[in-house]
Amino acid sequence: MRIEFTKMHGLGNDFVVLDARERAIPEIDAESAAAIADRHTGIGCDQLVVLEPSSQADFRMRIFNADGSEVEACGNATRAIGLLHGEAARIETLGGIVSAQPSKDGVAVEMGKPRFGWNEIPLAYAMDTHSLPVGWEELTDPIAVNVGNPHVIFFVPDTGAVDLARLGPEIEHDQLFPERINVNVATITSRGSIRLRVWERGAGLTRACGTGACATAIGAMRRGLVDRKVIVKLPGGPLAIEWREDGEIIMTGPAAESFRGEFDATAYGLFAFGTAG
Structure with missing residues (x-):
């Protein structure tokens, strides 16, 4: 066949x-x-x-x-x-x-509403997902969010300086994440712009990750670092992310x-x- x-x-x-x-x-x-x-x-x-x-x-x-x-x-x-x-x-x-x-x-994709409960990520045990008290070398103080799949986001001064090919799989398979995790490293460049690299669970380094862009934007919004409409710039190109007042995430970009x-x-x-x- x-x-x-x-x-x-x-x-x-x-x-x-x-x-x-x-x-x-x-x-x-x-x-x-x-x-x-x-x-x-x-x-x-x-x-x-x-x-x-x-x-x-x-x-x-x-x-x-x-x-x-x-x-x-x-x-x-x-x-x-x-x-x-x-x-x-x-x-x-x-x-x-x-x-x-x-x-x-x-x-334009309506991605649903983000989830923040430790057991919704999920994590292995209860902790504040707004600021996880964990770290891997220079990657510390991450925020966790589930946007249909689980993500952890680290805000860093320069995404290009992070050895994500080495640290990504270590974090992905850490026992803290029983279903493994997508790993995002992000740099805030303005109130409306984020630069992002992603180690994708089960796929590795990727040129673009739509859920990673959504999760990172939501994490930055929760911490008050950006406005509720942002452009997330990935190695493959930009995505527009909006977190509407009704809680829905809207992602717009090319295919x-x-x-x-x-x-x-x-x-x-x-x-x-x-x-x-």
């Missing part, structure tokens, strides 16, 4: 999209997802995205990191899927239902389709059919 795919990206954070909304495909597991995501022997991507029918929304989006782990949310992927779908949509994810709306400025293709399902160990479609 040959499976069609679409390769997409949001600010360089790239995805392989499999559309099983109308035509069933074999069941994706961690091993097959990692094989497809492998940049040397597979198609190559930061995340594999599988679209399926949903009884709660217009459709369901499943997200697998490059290591095969399934995750709750991905802001860049949501923008890409909004572009692919071509019109406003409510999308079911493991992190809840989000909304995507294509516009002249890219794709693009790179190319389309197909592959032999058996090449990645896909044999048994799933139930989608």
Whole structure:
């Protein structure tokens, strides 16, 4: 069986999209997802995205990191899927239902409301998520927030001076974070601008992370460092983040389709059919 795919990206954070909304495909597991995501022997991507029918929304989006782990949310992927779908949509994810709306400025995504409880991040034990009394070398006094997936944010004088490739995996796998954690290092450049680098859980250093931009903006807003509308500048480009008065986070930014293709399902160990479609 040959499976069609679409390769997409949001600010360089790239995805392989499999559309099983109308035509069933074999069941994706961690091993097959990692094989497809492998940049040397597979198609190559930061995340594999599988679209399926949903009884709660217009459709369901499943997200697998490059290591095969399934995750709750991905802001860049949501923008890409909004572009692919071509019109406003409510999308079911493991992190809840989000909304995507294509516009002249890219794709606007309603990401839901942030959560701050220690057990909502989650952390291994109770502590104030506004200022965690922990540190890893020069990275200290972080703030934690869940925006559909868990993030910890460190505000530093210069994001480029942080050895995130070394410290990122150490923090991601620390016992304080039972479901692991996305690691953000941010520099406030003005009341309306933040510079950001992200070590993404299960994917590593990334050119862009939509949920990381949301979490970092919310963290900076909670500490009074920025206004409620900011531009978050990532290595791949900028995202506009707004924290509305009703508590909803709105992320707006570009997405693009790179190319389309197909592959032999058996090449990645896909044999048994799933139930989608």
